[in-house]
Every structure is written in C-alpha cells, then in structure tokens.
Amino acid sequence: MELTLLNVVIAVTIAIGFAALNAAYLVWAERRGAGRIQNRPGPNINGPLGLLQPPLDGIKLMAKQLIIPGGADKALFIAAPVLAMAPAIVSFVTLPFSDTIIAHNLNIGVLAIFAFASLGGISLLFAGWSSRNKYAVMSSVRAVSQAIAYEIPMLVTVITVVLITGTMNLMEIVEAQKGGIWNWYFFPFTSGLYNPLMTMSFLIFFICALAETNRAPFDLGEAESELVAGFHTEYGSMGFGLFFMGEYANIVIGSCLTTLLFLGGWDAPLPVLSFIPGVVWFLIKIYLIIATIIWIRWTFPRTTIYGLLNLSWKILIPLSLFNLLLTAGLLKVV
C-alpha cells in the first residue's frame, strides 16, 4: 500500500471507527450476555434487541456535567481518561485484520502495541492520584502493581513467539502460521519445533491479557465491593465514559493480539475453508475470545491482590521463562 496522506487518513479513520464501534457495542454485548447468563433479558427496550442502548448511553454521558472534585489535580484529572482511550485507538492502526486490511504495516508492530498498552497503566495511576480520593489512590496502587506483574510474563511469551518467527511484524507472524489449524502457535507441534509448552504459553498470554485489561477475575482496580469504583470513583460524565470505552477497546486489542500471535490470525482452520475471506475468520476468532472473556467475568468471583501477584510472580513468570529457554534450545537443535 502506498503511504500517501489520503490513504493514512482513511485507514486511521476506519481504525478509530472500528475501535469506537466495538467499544460501544461490546458494552451492549456484555450486558446482553450477562442477561443470558443470569436468566434476565438485559437491555431490550431501546431499539430492536436494545441495539440503540449504546448511543443513548453515550448521549446521556455526554450531556452530563463534568465535575472536578475540589483539591483534585485538574490537568492530570482531565488527561487521565484521554490517556486511557487514545493509546487503545492508536494501537488499532498497527493491527492487521487480514493480509490486505491494515492501516499501517509497522515492522515493529508487536513492540508498538505493547508500548501503547503500557500507557494504560499510567492513565490509571493519573486518575487515581489526581482524584484525591483514598479509594482511588488505593486502586491505582493496585493497578500499577498488577500492570508490572503481568506485563513481564506477557512480554516473555511474546518473545517466545518472536523467537520462533524471527520478526516483530504482525503480518509476517501470521504468515508464518499459515496452512491450517495445526500450524497455529497455540498447538505444540508448531513450525516443526514440537514444543509441548506452546499451549501453556497461549494460556499464559490469555490470562495476562485478562489481567492487563483489568477484567474479572483480575478487576482489582475497580473492585466495587471494596473500593467503591476504584480509580474512576470521582469521574462522571464522559470522563467515566472514556475509561469505560478504553476498557473495551483494550479487550478488543487483547483478543486481536491473542488471535494474531497464537491462533493464526486470518488463516482458515482448514485449508479447504480458505475460500472464505480472511477478515471473516479473523473477526470470528476475536469475537470468540471476547465472548470467553465476558463469560469468565460473569462466572468467577474476584481474586485477592496477593493471589493475583502470587500467580504472576510464582507461577506465570517462571513458566513463561522456562518456555522461552526451551524454545530457544529447540530452535538451536531443530
């Protein structure tokens, strides 16, 4: 694709549109899904199947007054929700949806996305600290320790994949997995390596993605029964709305990355089925993962903060490091 200005603008607009649409409609999907799980209808009044609920919620949030608590750090207070949403949208620019649909093909796509993802932790810290609310501060401290604990195993697993493919370009990582479900990195016999721990790596990555996006059972940052609403206790109006949308945009990015790195991206599970366009497969895969995330949220109680940190430091990090070593060894031998 030629990198003309027009192309970039169109691509970025589509990326932003996709992110915003997903963020809005995942809220609807989550509420409907929760309704199904809990034997109740969920939002079903506004529009067919309640489909007008997200825009109406958006209008309601925008129409509300933005209240900045007295004693709050104004600049940070306003910057935090923007910081929560903006990196998520920018990340979409580097995410390929099929072999042709990509806004901007970066050679260091994986690195860029993780760099943007780290900004999410900072936004929670800003929000908590600037609100001048004790619950918010406690929540942001939790969020930061959580972000540190879970970025390490996540990055180590990503390094494992990068080692196998030898590239950080997301397009090339997917190309390396082409040729049916048995070639995907989520399977142990990937790339002729026969690494038995790849499935475990996939699970580690998925757990870390849950923790990184502050989703249940790792939603300690906004543990509503303890910290009221956590870091966004003092936010109303669109400030809260941006945090909310940012959370869902991050979920989409998390599931996109899981799909790209471990589930073969837009590759059809069987070569026979490759007449269906790649983007369809890609969307099927990410929405399956998102459905799983929603399902987990409405099934499990919340972990404790020490349970969460123990899981990362004592189990996930050693296991992912071990797999990194094993993969490196196998690459040398095979």
Added chain:
Amino acid sequence: MSVPIRLQPDETFILNVGPQHPATHGVLRVKMEMDGEYIVSAETVIGYIHRMHEKMGEIKTYPQFYMNLSRMDYLGALGYSHGHVLLIEKAAGIEVPERAEYIRAITVELNRIASHLFWFGAFVMDLGGFSPLMYALQDREYILDMLERITGSRLTYSYYRFGGLYNDIDDQFIESVKKFIPRMRKSLKKYHKLVTGNIIFRKRLEGNAILSKETCRKYGASSAVARGSGINYDVRRNEPYSVYPEFNFDIPVYHECDSMARYKVRMDEIEQSLRIIEQGIAKLPDGPIMPKKAPKIIKPPKGDYYQAVETARGNFGIRLVSDGTKNPYRLKLRSPTYSNMHLFDETCTGLLIMDALAFMGSLDLVIPEIDR
C-alpha cells in the same frame, strides 16, 4: 495545585468505609486505620438508622408495637414477629392452636431460607461474583410469592397474631411448597457446583478471619458465626419453643472457624429448613388458627418475661417487664447482629481490606436490625 493525601506521622491513614459503601449493605460506618491495604485498627460506628424501637415499645400498646418487629430485619421478618407473639402469649397466658404453631414454623423456615438466599447472593457479590445473586433472587422470589399469597405482604410481614394467625393457609400454598422443596434442593446443588467448589472462592475464604470459640463467647455471637466456630448452639434445639421439638433436624456445626465454615453452615441450614418444612407439611393438623377466646385487650400480669428465638441471623431475645397495664414498662430487644457485628473490630486487625470485607459479608449483617 493538588494537595497530597495527608498521612499520619506514622504513615497510616483513616479510611471511612460507609455509611454509604457497597460492602456494608446498609448505613453502617467502619472507621479503619489503614497501613496501605492492611487494617491497623477498625471501629464500627452504628446508629445511622436508629429508630427507637425499644422506646416505641414502651409508649405503644402490645398490638400496636407488634408491627415494628418486622421492620427490624427486612430479610427475615417473620422470625422476629414469632419471638414477639410467643413472648406476649407466654406473658398473657394465651393458648395457641396447634395448627397455628405448625404454620408459624413452616413460614418462619421459608423466610429463613429466603434470608439465607439473599445473604448467599450478596456475599458472593461482595467477593466479586455477580451471577449467583441473580440465581438466588429467583429462588427467593418464589418464596416471596408464596408468602405474599397467604400473608399479604412480601417483606415486612405482620402475619402472626397474639394467639394465632391472620390467615389460614390453603391447598394451593401447600402445593407450591411441595413444588418448592425439590426445586430448592436442585438449586442448592447448582450453587455448590457454581460457587462452593470454585477455586478462587475457596482460596479467598479458607483460613480467612479465624474466629476462636472464646471470641464468639465473649461477644455473645450466635447463628452461623458461632456454629462455624464449633459452638453447637441453636435456640431451636437448646431452648426449644413452638413446635420445634416435634421436628427431626440437625444443627450444622463446623470447626474450621473461618469464613468458609460460616458459609457452609448457612448453606446447610437451608437444607435443614427444607427438612423442617417437609415434616411440617406432612404433620400439619387440622383445626382453628385462632383460639376461641382471644383477649381483646392485652394486659399481661405484672412480671418479667423473656423469650428467645432462632432467627435467620441468630439468637433473638425479647425481654418484657410488665406493670400490668396496656403498655409494657420496658421492652428490651436483644438483636443477634448487634453481637455478631462487634466481633469485626477485634478480628479484622491486620487483615487486608478485601479479606476484612469478605469477613464482614460472612457475618450476615442487616444494619436496621443492629440499630433497631
């Protein structure tokens, strides 16, 4: 510019949990001195919903005050009404027909199950699991519908009368109870599968907030709080009243002393209540529901009377000092949650805030009942 949160010289800060906080399920305030996420000391502050029930007891006549009892505890209202009517009947010497006592036992146990179901849902929600609440409320709804048909209300029942009942039960009620029992047993299995076996749930509760027998005795704890700490005490068994001696049921007791033990006791109590209801329906005698000669004006003779009952929240006692007039001289309400709650201050020292709030959930607090 912003002002940083002021830390005490020794780096602790005061956190006010409540009076409006999702974990306290009411207007309870807990003043916690925190060291990061650890609780250095806690102080429960009550009185935000004090309604002077005891004073009202003195200035109102007996039948007038009777309505207040169901306003004490909005989840298990029938148990409190039961204690009051038993006390007045004892004091004024009113004979109660056997059928009325059986129906009282059945409805009290139904109400106990409803209360435990709500507690179960709210407790799991305190731990971050939202769905079990919805399931529990569906089963509770079934009970409320049944009780609404015969008592006329869904929450603050005033179903009993001095000497009997307001309304007799009919075949439709008995049918619905018979349908409810297997349904509830099935739901219990579902709850155990969904919640009790869940690894996160177990890890959070096992070993959380150990309450020794001595602490329970010191504060006068009752209900699942005491029985989860190995104290085999249930008013229905230890100071039998009403028709409970006729029933065959167990008192679940666990010796682990942790929040999981308290959880298990309550879940087992649902099963025991189902057994009592089953036997009550089977043994239900025919006959009147009000005595032939119920006194119009209640004037207990001069004296000092006491009645304890086992409500969903524990040992509820009423003491009545009568001077022989239409109004009591003194009416003391001993509410179980009041005693159960005061364990919290001592036990939560050194716990993380999330463990402390899980512990608070396991105490099954109903705030209007503490403040009275």
